[in-house]
Amino acid sequence: MFDSLHKHINEIIPLEESEFGEFKSILTPIKIRKKEILITSGSYVDMEYYVVKGCLKAYHTNEAGHRSVVQFAIEDWWISDFNAFFNKTPAKLTIEAIEDSTLLGLKLDNLEELYRRIPKFERFFRVKTTRAFLSLTNRIQSGLEKDSRERYIEFCKTYPNIEQRVPNYHIASYLGIKPESLSRIRREVVTINTP
Amino acid sequence: MFDSLHKHINEIIPLEESEFGEFKSILTPIKIRKKEILITSGSYVDMEYYVVKGCLKAYHTNEAGHRSVVQFAIEDWWISDFNAFFNKTPAKLTIEAIEDSTLLGLKLDNLEELYRRIPKFERFFRVKTTRAFLSLTNRIQSGLEKDSRERYIEFCKTYPNIEQRVPNYHIASYLGIKPESLSRIRREVVTINTP
DNA sequence: AGCTTTTCATAACATATATCAACCAGCAAA
């Protein structure tokens, strides 16, 4: 249950066994079935979640009722409505399991207490957040200068494991296009690659 | 010169005078004139920069030579090619002054050393990075679900001080549209607001 | 002041994507 997380942290900050033990003690294991809701839009968000096993999506619903997938998460990723989590405001996102999933929940209060007790964790999360920030800058850059086909191809290369697991209409939503458009793009891309 | 930065940090982490003194000692004051290049695409990036006074843009140039503005920076913001800075890889962005500017440069090595000596700074930059991450999630969400007009209006509301200072074609580029499209949008928006 | 460059605006036409509607295959539930 905790092995993948231990490894995940150790790749950035080597930990004593006891330090990881302290971390473990503030985590809440959670099981969630496909289609169940982890975070409901409008509610307060007291945890961020590490994905041990499974696949989830975070989506936003606008005034017109249209949904956009803001984030996917699979094994070894963190997911939450981070805005709501860090600012203690009501969630604007909904988070739903795409597959049966196993998570480890981490509360903000416990995290801040952990930072005080073991500063290594402050470093770990600084590094993680920096990397997350950098990957968002890349996503924004793609959105600015690439057309839909290029973004789709890039998505397949960057996240082959996600592309295999989630329905195409979720990917379309993540790319900011309609499923019909993605279908047409896929037809062209597939045709080009199969002579 | 250092007052605004001192205040900027103190709003997140109250510092002893001596702690800020240590920070000051690793900063490099830099003056740059309008249109001068701060970071050249392809070069290595040894600093991130705090803007004391002025206005700059970070843009990416694609294979076809088209440029997209990835970031603006005005007083109290940080700017760099953060990907190149943190990963010690060649810059993919160009950073150019839009106005004569005064900056404070911070080297990665000095920053990491500072983290070891005064852990408060690790906390400060964790918090700053978290906020930067959150603001990028908002920008991505806007890109997914809003059309160009809405994104332009949102930009004007969020960054009125930037909208006043930079030419419209820079804003168009930041929004991922062509200046001609922004011109059309502005005509409609202005018409609606002036009966 | 006079000249050049920058910035913004406009128009006509081209293209990509959205929209709307219909359809189909696979599959699970009844």
Add this chain to the structure above:
DNA sequence: TTTGCTGGTTGATATATGTTATGAAAAGCT
């Protein structure tokens, strides 16, 4: 078996944005 649901595809048309070209006002420079 039928039924309904999910995920995907296709076609006709509408709309938004890009492209190309032109011009004019504003700003900067000598």
